[in-house]
Amino acid sequence: MTTQDLYPTRVSHRPAMIPRKLDPTVYGQAEDGPLNRQQLTGHSQDGFTSIDKLLTDSELRSAQQELRSLLTDPRLDGDERVVREKNSQEIRSIFDIHHISEEFRRLIDDERLAGVARQILGSQVYIHQSRVNYKPGFGGNSFYWHSDFETWHAEDGMPRMRAVSLSIALTDNYDYNGSLMIMPGSHRTFVSCVGDTPEGYYRTSLQEQEIGTPDTASLRALADRHGIRQFTGPAGSGLWFDANCMHGSNGNITPYPRSNLFIVFNSVENALVEPFAAPQPRPTYLGARTVEPIGSPTKAMAS
Amino acid sequence: MTTQDLYPTRVSHRPAMIPRKLDPTVYGQAEDGPLNRQQLTGHSQDGFTSIDKLLTDSELRSAQQELRSLLTDPRLDGDERVVREKNSQEIRSIFDIHHISEEFRRLIDDERLAGVARQILGSQVYIHQSRVNYKPGFGGNSFYWHSDFETWHAEDGMPRMRAVSLSIALTDNYDYNGSLMIMPGSHRTFVSCVGDTPEGYYRTSLQEQEIGTPDTASLRALADRHGIRQFTGPAGSGLWFDANCMHGSNGNITPYPRSNLFIVFNSVENALVEPFAAPQPRPTYLGARTVEPIGSPTKAMAS
Numbered sequence: 021m022t023t024q025d026l027y028p029t030r031v032s033h034r035p036a037m038i039p040r041k042l043d044p045t046v047y048g049q050a051e052d053g054p055l056n057r058q059q060l061t062g063h064s065q066d067g068f069t070s071i072d073k074l075l076t077d078s079e080l081r082s083a084q085q086e087l088r089s090l091l092t093d094p095r096l097d098g099d100e101r102v103v104r105e106k107n108s109q110e111i112r113s114i115f116d117i118h119h120i121s122e123e124f125r126r127l128i129d130d131e132r133l134a135g136v137a138r139q140i141l142g143s144q145v146y147i148h149q150s151r152v153n154y155k156p157g158f159g160g161n162s163f164y165w166h167s168d169f170e171t172w173h174a175e176d177g178m179p180r181m182r183a184v185s186l187s188i189a190l191t192d193n194y195d196y197n198g199s200l201m202i203m204p205g206s207h208r209t210f211v212s213c214v215g216d217t218p219e220g221y222y223r224t225s226l227q228e229q230e231i232g233t234p235d236t237a238s239l240r241a242l243a244d245r246h247g248i249r250q251f252t253g254p255a256g257s258g259l260w261f262d263a264n265c266m267h268g269s270n271g272n273i274t275p276y277p278r279s280n281l282f283i284v285f286n287s288v289e290n291a292l293v294e295p296f297a298a299p300q301p302r303p304t305y306l307g308a309r310t311v312e313p314i315g316s317p318t319k320a321m322a323s
Numbered sequence: 324m325t326t327q328d329l330y331p332t333r334v335s336h337r338p339a340m341i342p343r344k345l346d347p348t349v350y351g352q353a354e355d356g357p358l359n360r361q362q363l364t365g366h367s368q369d370g371f372t373s374i375d376k377l378l379t380d381s382e383l384r385s386a387q388q389e390l391r392s393l394l395t396d397p398r399l400d401g402d403e404r405v406v407r408e409k410n411s412q413e414i415r416s417i418f419d420i421h422h423i424s425e426e427f428r429r430l431i432d433d434e435r436l437a438g439v440a441r442q443i444l445g446s447q448v449y450i451h452q453s454r455v456n457y458k459p460g461f462g463g464n465s466f467y468w469h470s471d472f473e474t475w476h477a478e479d480g481m482p483r484m485r486a487v488s489l490s491i492a493l494t495d496n497y498d499y500n501g502s503l504m505i506m507p508g509s510h511r512t513f514v515s516c517v518g519d520t521p522e523g524y525y526r527t528s529l530q531e532q533e534i535g536t537p538d539t540a541s542l543r544a545l546a547d548r549h550g551i552r553q554f555t556g557p558a559g560s561g562l563w564f565d566a567n568c569m570h571g572s573n574g575n576i577t578p579y580p581r582s583n584l585f586i587v588f589n590s591v592e593n594a595l596v597e598p599f600a601a602p603q604p605r606p607t608y609l610g611a612r613t614v615e616p617i618g619s620p621t622k623a624m625a626s
Contacts, residue, residue: 158539162576164462195498196553196573236461240578248577250499270499271574273465274551275543 023179023293029212030174030297035235036212037242043181045207045262047142047287053135063140067207067262070251074132074188074258084190084255086123087152087279090114101305110156116305117281118150128283133186134315136260137285140184144313148172148183148286149306152190154279155198160272162198165239167211168284169263171232174297175217176307181207182290183263190279193252198272200259203246206266211238217298222306234266242266288313326482326596332515333477333600338538339515340545346484348510348565350445350590356438366443370510370565373554377435377491377561387493387558389426390455390582393417404608413459419608420584421453431586436489437618439563440588443487447616451475451486451589452609455493457582458501463575465501468542470514471587472566474535477600478520479610484510485593486566493582496555501575503562506549509569514541520601525609537569545569591616 026041046064050057055069063069075083091111096102101115118125128134128147137145154160168185172178193199215231246266251259261267263284272278291311295301301309329344349367353360358372366372378386394414399405404418421428431437431450440448457463471488475481496502518534554562564570566587575581594614598604604612 158542159465159467162462162574164576194551196504196551198573201499201577236578239461243578248497248499268576270501270576271465273467273571273573274504275539275546 025296026180027169027173027210027212028296029170029210030215030217030232031212033214035214035238037238038210038212040181040208040210040264046140047182048139052142053139054132055136055139060140063260063262066204067265068202068204069260070253071258071260072253073256075256077256079127080190080256082123083127083188083281086121087154087190090121090152091154096120100303105156105161108156108159111154112161113151113153115149115151117152118147118283124150124152124281129315131315133283134285137184137186138315140260141182141285141287143287143289145285146288146308146311146313148176148178148284148308150283152279152281155272155277157197157272157275157277160198160278162271163269164233165266165268166233167264167266170211170213172263172307174232175222175295175302177292177295177301178263178286178290178307179293180290181262181264182287183284185261185263185282185284187259187261188281189253189255189257190281191277192255193257193278194274194276195250195252197274197276197278198269199251199278200267200269201248201250202261202265202267203242204249205246206242207262207264209242210264211235211242211266219299221298222302239266328599329483330472330476330513330515331599332473332513333518333520333535334515336517338517338541340541341513341515343484343511343513343567349443350485351442355445356442357435358439358442363443366563366565369507370568371505371507372563373556374561374563375556376559378559380559382430383493383559385426386430386491386584389424390457390493393424393455394457399423403606408459408464411459411462414457415464416454416456418452418454420455421450421586427453427455427584432618434618436586437588440487440489441618443563444485444588444590447591448588449591449611449614449616451479451481451587451611453586455582455584458572458575458580460500460575460578460580463501463581465574466572467536468569468571469536470567470569473514473516475566475610477535478525478598478605480596480598480604481566481589481593481610482596483593484565484567485590486587488564488566488585488587490562490564491584492556492558492560493584494580495558496581497577497579498553498555500577500579500581501572502554502581503570503572504551504553505564505568505570506545507552508549509545510565510567512545513567514538514545514569522602524601525605542569
């Protein structure tokens, strides 16, 4: 494997903060797709773009209905793509949702979703990972601070930061039900983590991650430099964020679940290679290893 | 023991929602102390009163300094009044703070603290319990929903709802560092909990409570009826709340600790009897069994 490792992680006992190399956050222009110039500038600076009312009311209702059906679908019993809460065994996440649900797959193909991903990444795109997070009330666990890219690079072999995630709220996000927090601007710094990735680590890390978590000194430095932005708002809103944003969410003791649909679009020019810091790649429902461009190409495609 | 049990709990396998009996939330009048009529009316309706800048800047600085000293005070090593986080072993709470710290004791005697307690409870008061909660960052655990009165009634033998708590923020409270949540108006309903209190239960319940936690159906009903109010604001602010408020707080993955000074004032006319649902009373650092009226009596005292 000859791909150069621009972002070494899990290779030493010393954490490190490495400036983002070469990779722009936004590849496209305003003419290339749905986002306007201001949105693209904001995305480049902060690493995220929030969209009010990304879904229409009827799309939202049917997505919520689809989620409810999946949560009780007996065909998913024992399916490895379903991750449960550590203590309560309630469903925490269902992965590979674009293969499980025809409805969610159709939604993803839409220009407001796939089209924006093409615009931001400046190429055709494919789905690296998709899931719904249910995050139940009455004690849903936190997701500790992390950069998704750190995991995808280390465990899946994603070479560069040319991927973007979309989170669509399927429930209202309040200040107090564990909504997503991002450190704005943190996507410009790669936090190299300590520790070796054990074999089959994904089986436990999806419940609670330990290896590949940033050290507290780096987190404190990033938080003091960038602050913390917590995203609240009604169901149906969307949030685009860069693969390397430092983000996380607190637990949720309220009665109100915090559910979302989560899709990771990767550039077709950023296909996976061998993992940079793991004995073998994770299963394909966590990181697709086949590049299948989605949706109809638009003029957004520079290449 | 002949005291009638108006609020049975931990006695059956059925949870129940019992309307508050007889006990007013506010006993005093505006003429009796620092709070004005509007504040007393709000306290009666919502079960809480928040006070901006309860501490002066210099009081706040010296209280923060006192907390820092206590966190590293070797004399507290191994002291049973110190409760640590389950996993990290960081300090979670230090109880009996009015006996440990002369500085905090002086603060409590002030008219803004003891005087307001006398006004709300309409009698002389004594300290039922005092503590500082440190709630560290980077994963401080949640406090699940509970009514303090439920515990004090069951485990300490507090007969009636004639006690009031004061929480003083020693760090800034943000939306995202696990700040206190209350269901406004919930103090008018007593949620009777299921389960038997094991002997010596306080040793584990102070880290994470299981027995004496309300059932999810009651919590959902209260939250839907009353909503959830989360308290944010700068360090130095205070929050008075009734003994029976349904309250809790989420965990805290941010770098910013959420520390507060917490004092429970009980009316001298509400002295403890035998526990209503526990084999024996908890240690006195959790529930004082000697009535020692504090501060100088004021005209607030109706009795």
